[in-house]
Amino acid sequence: MSSTVGPTSTLAPGEAARETLDRAALERVWSTPPGFLGWLTSASHKSVALRYIVTAFGFFALGGVLAALMRLQLARPESRLIGPDLYNQIFTMHGSTMMFLFAVPVMEAFGIYLVPLMIGTRNVAFPRMNNFGYWIYLFGGLMLWTAFALDIGPDTGWFAYVPLSGPAYSPGKRVDIWAQLITFTEIAALVAAVELIVTTLKMRCPGMSLNRMPLFVWAMLVTAFMVIFAMPAIMVASTMLAMDRLVDTHFFNPAEGGDALLWQHLFWFFGHPEVYIIFIPATGFVSTIVSTFARRRIFGYPAMVLALIATGFLGFSLWVHHMFAVGLPQLGEAFFTAASMMIAIPSGIQVFCWLATLRGGRIVMRAPLLWALGFIALFVIGGLTGVMTAAVPLDLQLHDTYFVVAHFHYVLIGGALFPLLGAVLFWLPKMCGRMPDERLGRVSFWITFVGFNLTFFPMHLLGLGGMPRRVYTYARDAGLTTGNVVASAGAVVLTAGILVFLANVAWTLRRGAPAGDDPWGAETLEWATASPPPSYNFAYLPTVDGQAPLWSTQERPVVTGLRTDVREVLITDGVDATPDHRHRLDGASVWPFLTAVAATIGVVTALFTPWGVTIGSLLALVTLTGWFWPRGAPAHETVEQRP
Amino acid sequence: MSQRALDVSALPTIAYGPRASIWWGVLGLVAIEGSALAIVGVSYLYLRQNFVAWPPPGTPLPALGAATGDLVVLLASIVPMAIVDRLARAERRRPVAIGLGVMVLLGLASLALRALQFAGALGCRWDSHAYGSVVWTLLGMHAAHVLTSTLENALLMAVLVVGPVEHKDFVDAHVNAFYWYFIAAVWVPTYALVYLAPRFL
Numbered sequence: 001m002s003s004t005v006g007p008t009s010t011l012a013p014g015e016a017a018r019e020t021l022d023r024a025a026l027e028r029v030w031s032t033p034p035g036f037l038g039w040l041t042s043a044s045h046k047s048v049a050l051r052y053i054v055t056a057f058g059f060f061a062l063g064g065v066l067a068a069l070m071r072l073q074l075a076r077p078e079s080r081l082i083g084p085d086l087y088n089q090i091f092t093m094h095g096s097t098m099m100f101l102f103a104v105p106v107m108e109a110f111g112i113y114l115v116p117l118m119i120g121t122r123n124v125a126f127p128r129m130n131n132f133g134y135w136i137y138l139f140g141g142l143m144l145w146t147a148f149a150l151d152i153g154p155d156t157g158w159f160a161y162v163p164l165s166g167p168a169y170s171p172g173k174r175v176d177i178w179a180q181l182i183t184f185t186e187i188a189a190l191v192a193a194v195e196l197i198v199t200t201l202k203m204r205c206p207g208m209s210l211n212r213m214p215l216f217v218w219a220m221l222v223t224a225f226m227v228i229f230a231m232p233a234i235m236v237a238s239t240m241l242a243m244d245r246l247v248d249t250h251f252f253n254p255a256e257g258g259d260a261l262l263w264q265h266l267f268w269f270f271g272h273p274e275v276y277i278i279f280i281p282a283t284g285f286v287s288t289i290v291s292t293f294a295r296r297r298i299f300g301y302p303a304m305v306l307a308l309i310a311t312g313f314l315g316f317s318l319w320v321h322h323m324f325a326v327g328l329p330q331l332g333e334a335f336f337t338a339a340s341m342m343i344a345i346p347s348g349i350q351v352f353c354w355l356a357t358l359r360g361g362r363i364v365m366r367a368p369l370l371w372a373l374g375f376i377a378l379f380v381i382g383g384l385t386g387v388m389t390a391a392v393p394l395d396l397q398l399h400d401t402y403f404v405v406a407h408f409h410y411v412l413i414g415g416a417l418f419p420l421l422g423a424v425l426f427w428l429p430k431m432c433g434r435m436p437d438e439r440l441g442r443v444s445f446w447i448t449f450v451g452f453n454l455t456f457f458p459m460h461l462l463g464l465g466g467m468p469r470r471v472y473t474y475a476r477d478a479g480l481t482t483g484n485v486v487a488s489a490g491a492v493v494l495t496a497g498i499l500v501f502l503a504n505v506a507w508t509l510r511r512g513a514p515a516g517d518d519p520w521g522a523e524t525l526e527w528a529t530a531s532p533p534p535s536y537n538f539a540y541l542p543t544v545d546g547q548a549p550l551w552s553t554q555e556r557p558v559v560t561g562l563r564t565d566v567r568e569v570l571i572t573d574g575v576d577a578t579p580d581h582r583h584r585l586d587g588a589s590v591w592p593f594l595t596a597v598a599a600t601i602g603v604v605t606a607l608f609t610p611w612g613v614t615i616g617s618l619l620a621l622v623t624l625t626g627w628f629w630p631r632g633a634p635a636h637e638t639v640e641q642r643p
Numbered sequence: 644m645s646q647r648a649l650d651v652s653a654l655p656t657i658a659y660g661p662r663a664s665i666w667w668g669v670l671g672l673v674a675i676e677g678s679a680l681a682i683v684g685v686s687y688l689y690l691r692q693n694f695v696a697w698p699p700p701g702t703p704l705p706a707l708g709a710a711t712g713d714l715v716v717l718l719a720s721i722v723p724m725a726i727v728d729r730l731a732r733a734e735r736r737r738p739v740a741i742g743l744g745v746m747v748l749l750g751l752a753s754l755a756l757r758a759l760q761f762a763g764a765l766g767c768r769w770d771s772h773a774y775g776s777v778v779w780t781l782l783g784m785h786a787a788h789v790l791t792s793t794l795e796n797a798l799l800m801a802v803l804v805v806g807p808v809e810h811k812d813f814v815d816a817h818v819n820a821f822y823w824y825f826i827a828a829v830w831v832p833t834y835a836l837v838y839l840a841p842r843f844l
Binding site: 229231248249256257583 | 650656683686734769
């Protein structure tokens with residue numbers, strides 16, 4: 001369709017005056033209404049994403065408090081500080097909060113904030129859905145934590161294995177709360193995934209063909225596809241569990257032909273890709289940070305993209321390695337061992353490409369890069385213990401011990417939290433317009449790095465020494481005291497590091513030096529606009545002719561001719577990003593919020609009666625009708641007035 | 644601002660098919676719901692391994708009548724939906740509204756036939772045994788999609804009748820058709836799994 005685009009033309013003089021007028025018009029159309037109503041109704045990807053990020057860090061803090069309580073309990077043998085029942089709730093809440101309410105949402109939230117800026121457009125593809133997803137996520141988290149405050153928090157672990165979580169062994173509402181938390185977070189994650197895919201494929205600025213897309217955008221695209229194919233498995237599984245508990249189905253009841261292993265298969269068919277759903281966005285952070293501070297484009301861009309895609313596929317062929325201890329056919333185990341070891345190949349390619357980028361660059365050592373380098377070190381350790389546990393004989397020995405706890409905290413904290421904190425420092429100037437303190441950034445890194453290793457390295461040894469997971473205490477003469485004392489002391493240091501980091505963020509928001517558009521001299525389009533970006537992102541959408549548009553010396557044309565009196569965006573071709581048509585996005589609306597409320601009423605009622613599904617659906621029918629009922633469309637978009 | 648500009652003011656404001664962003668949104672929905680149905684289908688086969696006889700003794704083979712009628716209705720409904728799709732691209736307001744009305748009736752017919760399957764054809768309840776649980780879930784999930792799409796068709800018909808009508812409403816009719824094709828097509832493997840496989844496999 002590029003043939004319909006007018007020839008490149010020279011603008012008339014008086015350009016600056018015209019730009020001022022255009023900016024004023026755009027601001028009128030795109031700005032979020034002020035006050036409480038604006039907060040409820042916002043259709044801005046940036047304000048929704050920032051809310052998402054702040055909320056996710058709120059849950060991170062809550063999950064962190066639970067972790068601290070566990071380390072306090074385990075700091076001495078035979079401690080009576082926390083009883084077994086509360087301890088069960090605490091580790092279940094810690095895992096569920098960190099995985100479902102922190103790690104996945106915070107990564108998707110960074111995608112929702114950054115992707116539209118990086119690809120040079122004004123918003124995400126479905127702004128109202130985006131707002132709906134946030135409210136569903138928030139209500140799910142509030143439901144879980146309210147239940148915990150009432151002493152009905154889930155207590156069967158973050159993977160809620162049957163038969164323990166089934167109706168026979170877990171009466172009461174605790175597991176139902178967990179199953180419905182899954183319903184909420186699934187909806188939110190899937191909404192965000194579809195947003196990210198459609199935005200990435202259809203709204204890239206002219207010239208940004210797939211092979212020029214920033215690696216972070218590639219990472220989010222692969223992640224979003226993984227969400228779409230992984231999350232339905234847990235959605236189905238948790239629905240089956242809820243039905244077994246509420247309406248007496250027999251999916252997991254062996255007495256009536258059901259199967260407990262079906263749960264494990266379904267859970268891990270989601271649960272293993274979940275790890276990559278958290279990890280792949282983190283690689284996108286690292287690629288961006290490494291390339292910026294090495295002052296060169298990433299080494300091996302095609303290899304990096306292929307590695308991301310390969311990880312996305314291979315991530316689905318590993319789930320059985322969580323189940324080696326259940327007695328599967330040996331041939332099957334051998335296959336999944338091979339697949340588990342194979343995923344080290346694309347991960348290895350990425351590590352080597354980062355190292356090659358650093359080797360070939362002129363390194364500027366700044367705090368975000370420090371976090372990225374810390375990631376590389378910790379992730380390699382976590383990856384190596386992963387390859388170890390992929391071997392069936394070793395896995396049988398280590399299964400359900402603290403060795404596994406050590407392994408996945410190296411992968412998740414080292415592999416995702418470290419890059420995330422680096423990303424916070426890196427993009428904070430863009431988000432708030434102020435620079436974080438460099439010294440505090442470095443100090444917090446070193447305290448966190450030391451604290452992290454002190455906490456989690458001893459857990460390898462504790463696991464090898466036979467300490468099982470999820471047991472609220474250990475015997476005085478078990479030989480586990482020293483390791484646990486070191487780990488608990490390490491947790492104090494780790495907490496201090498995170499607190500210094502948060503203090504830096506708080507300081508930045510109030511006192512940080514003004515950042516300017518592009519304080520790091522980075523290469524991607526989000527740095528081509530003001531910090532923080534205006535509501536419409538760019539006065540004129542950019543065009544690009546390479547992978548690093550801001551490092552190009554060539555003057556590029558900008559897009560003109562989009563309307564400034566409605567929320568109009570440019571839709572482009574999915575592969576080549578040639579301009580295709582203009583499209584009006586929906587603006588702020590209260591209906592997404594009301595639909596989230598309707599769904600919440602339905603889901604919470606369904607804890608007690610299956611009629612909750614009916615009630616929720618009827619309420620949602622009302623709110624969805626309100627959502628989609630046409631009103632106030634501009635005259636040029638309406639057809640004839642009478643049928 | 645740069646000295647040169649790429650003027651897009653001549654581009655259209657409406658597009659259909661893969662050119663439109665909403666089409667991709669619906670494709671995402673289809674991928675999600677298709678995966679979920681496939682996973683329940685795999686669970687059906689997984690649970691079958693636990694049974695010597697399938698359906699279990701005391702439960703008859705699922706009766707074919709209502710389900711086959713459902714199959715005929717859903718496959719036949721693709722024709723009027725395809726006509727609605729074509730008329731929508733031509734922005735024919737009244738014919739599209741009438742076509743959507745026909746689709747609502749066909750959706751209700753499918754749901755009525757589904758109710759007969761639950762009421763008798765399956766010959767068991769969801770809480771009889773794992774077989775009952777999984778066939779009720781498969782048919783129920785699919786019925787939920789038929790219901791959702793029928794409500795969407797009804798809502799869109801109401802918009803077209805009441806107005807004001809926007810150009811984008813016709814794109815909505817077009818993607819409703821896309822979603823309906825998925826729902827009708829996915830009934831074929833669901834039907835084959837629940838009704839034919841226990842007879843022939």
